[in-house]
Amino acid sequence: MSDGQVADRIGTADATGPDVARTSLAGRDAAGPGLAGPGVKADEVVVLDFGSQYSQLIARRVRELNVYSELLPFDTPWSEIAARKPKGVILSGGPASVYEDGSPHPDPAIWASGVPLLGICYGLHLMAQGLGGEVISFERKEFGPAVVSVTDQDRLFAGLEPEQPVWMSHGDSIARLPDGFRSTAHTGSTPFAAVADPDRRLYGIQFHPEVVHTQNGRQILRNFVLDIAGARPMWTPANFIASNVESIRRRVDEHSRATGSDGQVLCALSGGVDSAVAATLVHRAVGDRLICVHVDHGMMRKNETELLQTAFEQLGVRFIVVNARDRFLAKLAGVIDPEQKRRIIGNEFIRVFEEEAAKLGEIAFLTQGTLYPDVIESATSDMEKSASKIKTHHNVGGLPDDIAFQLIEPLRYLFKDEVRAVGTELGLPDSMVYRQPFPGPGLAIRIIGEVTAERLDTLREADWIVIDEIKAAGMYREVWQSFAILTPLRSVGVMGDGRTYSNVVAIRAVTSEDAMTADWAKLPYELLGRISSRIVNEVPGVNRVVYDISSKPPATIEWE
Numbered sequence: 001m002s003d004g005q006v007a008d009r010i011g012t013a014d015a016t017g018p019d020v021a022r023t024s025l026a027g028r029d030a031a032g033p034g035l036a037g038p039g040v041k042a043d044e045v046v047v048l049d050f051g052s053q054y055s056q057l058i059a060r061r062v063r064e065l066n067v068y069s070e071l072l073p074f075d076t077p078w079s080e081i082a083a084r085k086p087k088g089v090i091l092s093g094g095p096a097s098v099y100e101d102g103s104p105h106p107d108p109a110i111w112a113s114g115v116p117l118l119g120i121c122y123g124l125h126l127m128a129q130g131l132g133g134e135v136i137s138f139e140r141k142e143f144g145p146a147v148v149s150v151t152d153q154d155r156l157f158a159g160l161e162p163e164q165p166v167w168m169s170h171g172d173s174i175a176r177l178p179d180g181f182r183s184t185a186h187t188g189s190t191p192f193a194a195v196a197d198p199d200r201r202l203y204g205i206q207f208h209p210e211v212v213h214t215q216n217g218r219q220i221l222r223n224f225v226l227d228i229a230g231a232r233p234m235w236t237p238a239n240f241i242a243s244n245v246e247s248i249r250r251r252v253d254e255h256s257r258a259t260g261s262d263g264q265v266l267c268a269l270s271g272g273v274d275s276a277v278a279a280t281l282v283h284r285a286v287g288d289r290l291i292c293v294h295v296d297h298g299m300m301r302k303n304e305t306e307l308l309q310t311a312f313e314q315l316g317v318r319f320i321v322v323n324a325r326d327r328f329l330a331k332l333a334g335v336i337d338p339e340q341k342r343r344i345i346g347n348e349f350i351r352v353f354e355e356e357a358a359k360l361g362e363i364a365f366l367t368q369g370t371l372y373p374d375v376i377e378s379a380t381s382d383m384e385k386s387a388s389k390i391k392t393h394h395n396v397g398g399l400p401d402d403i404a405f406q407l408i409e410p411l412r413y414l415f416k417d418e419v420r421a422v423g424t425e426l427g428l429p430d431s432m433v434y435r436q437p438f439p440g441p442g443l444a445i446r447i448i449g450e451v452t453a454e455r456l457d458t459l460r461e462a463d464w465i466v467i468d469e470i471k472a473a474g475m476y477r478e479v480w481q482s483f484a485i486l487t488p489l490r491s492v493g494v495m496g497d498g499r500t501y502s503n504v505v506a507i508r509a510v511t512s513e514d515a516m517t518a519d520w521a522k523l524p525y526e527l528l529g530r531i532s533s534r535i536v537n538e539v540p541g542v543n544r545v546v547y548d549i550s551s552k553p554p555a556t557i558e559w560e
């Protein structure tokens, strides 16, 4: 038993679930991942995924060092891994025990490959067992914070103090080291908190360097990736842009030549950072052959469509706004069920988008702002997905699988923070790059009950005040999301000398790493007070404001 079973206690769990290890991340974009310039492959460190909650986090941490890293299924044949010429391989943790029947093991060719290896927790146990040592169930299990004493200041711990606060999460332990290995750190419970065979550049650690609770985890990963494995930090936004612009242009040109077409590329722009960055990148590659379509479903925030239009017109992008407000409102009339709202908006969006596309003549490609976490997540089994379905998420731009275009998904291998860095490098304004996430169905799922034009106006004004005040307080980037909800409640109030019986608006502000878990933001009372008094004074029909102090779980971020 290893880290998977206690993941919830840590609260930094990433989106990856245990099934990821058994699935493939096939279906690569033609642009290809991990390029550090036109035709230049960046140095890469592969993360083999044995089902840890944190596998994705390991790849993220490596990329923070400007080294390209990809998560591969644990059973990827060594020949496939070797073909990538990785500078190093990190074996992730996982919930199984290496001595159990059916537990996940890598291709044994890995052990004699000569490639520098770092085993983390379950990965350490695999390495110990695979090289002739022994792993046993451990009576002194360690979960949570611990302090390791580094006894051998080898390269992995270079620059660090002998006492290191770390995060442990294991029920198995090494009983006997393989030949050539020595212990380099211990805790009160285990003599093998870290082990090494420096001659073969094989390293293993019992704790998790990827979680923030391991104080110097990033330094330990840096020591492995940059020093021991010798990977060069070539994975930068500028290199990413250069290589992708080149490969997208080549792909579109080749298609045009082969078919004699104009090679037009379509993009559904929602206003969110992902589609904005994807569109800007593709625009650099193909210029006027890109046409952006923004479907205004009427559920946008105040001025959002106008700001988007201005920003993209300034960039010289062909931009079409489809005003479909009445159409969406008509479909939503009388609907109060959240899932039904989501379905209606999702379906109608596709219809409107397809109608617009048909007017534009022959379109060869569609650009989408798919991110790496989406790719990993969609690799999980359908069964797991349906078992845990809480809401039907609809991405504006989320189109059906059988759409008749070839896809250009330049962000397919990027994490969100990398997308922002690329956006900044492309010259997009901070207001677009650091925009808080906004759900595809927009304000419709923040109006509890029926969506009407009047209620949309009320919510839009209240929401604008929330954002305005949060920005003025300098907290816009600190909180993950901050917005208003129009509740179906009415309450009695007094304004001037008269009685009112009006709407109750709720404020929601949360902090989060990845939207999987979230905490309500501890906004200063003065700020909440300003938001409240402005809303009741400036928004007609609202006489009461409440603050939502629920975390996720058990609540969700959005109310519907």
Ligand code: XMP
Pocket (backbone or CB within 6 Å): 342, 391, 392, 393, 394, 395, 396, 437, 438, 439, 440, 441, 481, 515, 552, 555, 556, 557, 558, 559, 560
């Ligand atoms: P919940 O409410 O599930 O939201 O805690 C998690 C994150 O997802 C966003 N969200 C959506 N994003 N389409 C989207 O693109 C959707 O249908 C959708 N529903 C929720 C939500 O704003 C939060 O960031």
